[in-house]
Amino acid sequence: xxxxxATQFLTAALIAFSAVSVTPVxxxxxAAGPYDEQADARADINKAVARAAKDGKQVLVVYGANWxxxxxxxxxxxxEGHLGGAVDKRxxxxxxxxxxFDKNVDVANQMGVTLKKGIPTVAVLAGDGQVxxxxxxxxxxxxxxxxxxxVMGVLNSLGKR
Numbered sequence: 001x002x003x004x005x006a007t008q009f010l011t012a013a014l015i016a017f018s019a020v021s022v023t024p025v026x027x028x029x030x031a032a033g034p035y036d037e038q039a040d041a042r043a044d045i046n047k048a049v050a051r052a053a054k055d056g057k058q059v060l061v062v063y064g065a066n067w068x069x070x071x072x073x074x075x076x077x078x079x080e081g082h083l084g085g086a087v088d089k090r091x092x093x094x095x096x097x098x099x100x101f102d103k104n105v106d107v108a109n110q111m112g113v114t115l116k117k118g119i120p121t122v123a124v125l126a127g128d129g130q131v132x133x134x135x136x137x138x139x140x141x142x143x144x145x146x147x148x149x150x151v152m153g154v155l156n157s158l159g160k161r
Contacts, residue, residue: 033066034075035097041104045125048094053127058159060091063098063108064120071120073144074151083148087155091124117141124159132159 045061052059062078064071077083078093087093096104101115108115111123113134118141123134139154140146 033072035064035066035071035095037066037097037099037103039097041096041107044094044096045107046129048092049125049127049129052092052125055092056127057090057092058127058132059125059129060087060093060155061111061113061123061125062093062095062120063104063113063115063122064095065098065100067100068119070118070141070143074120074140077143077148077151081148083151086152090155122155122158124155126159134158 045059048059048061051057062071062074064074066072075095078087096107098104098108098115098119105115108121108123111125111131111134113121113123114136115121117136117138120140120143121135121138122140124132126132135154135158140151143151
């Protein structure tokens with residue numbers, strides 16, 4: 001067996017390494033979250049309004065981001081348990097990504113939603129797209145520490161029929 005010098009070994013290792021394609025991985029690329037960062041928020045809201053009108057429901061527009069632990073906790077709550085069933089029964093839900101407060105801010109502003117007091121924040125729309133109510137004071141910004149009843153209380157205070 002032929003022995004390699006340190007230089008020969010390093011040269012072979014560099015050649016082998018350079019043959020491998022290396023693609024940087026960003027945190028946002030590793031796991032897709034509930035807030036689609038490529039979505040067209042206006043188109044998604046319009047689809048939700050059309051579906052809500054057809055189904056006799058209201059639209060729940062949830063503004064948040066995949067980096068936000070409270071947004072992820074609220075999303076999880078909306079998908080399970082008593083809260084999930086109640087939300088599904090009453091609303092067509094659409095999630096709007098706000099990035100680092102640099103995406104879809106105009107959409108939020110147009111609905112009268114303030115992002116300044118924290119996310120997640122929500123707007124409730126009628127089946128015709130009319131804004132019925134919004135959170136204004138960060139009511140859901142501590143969603144991971146809120147129980148189902150507290151979250152449902154906030155939702156019930158918005159868009160009463």
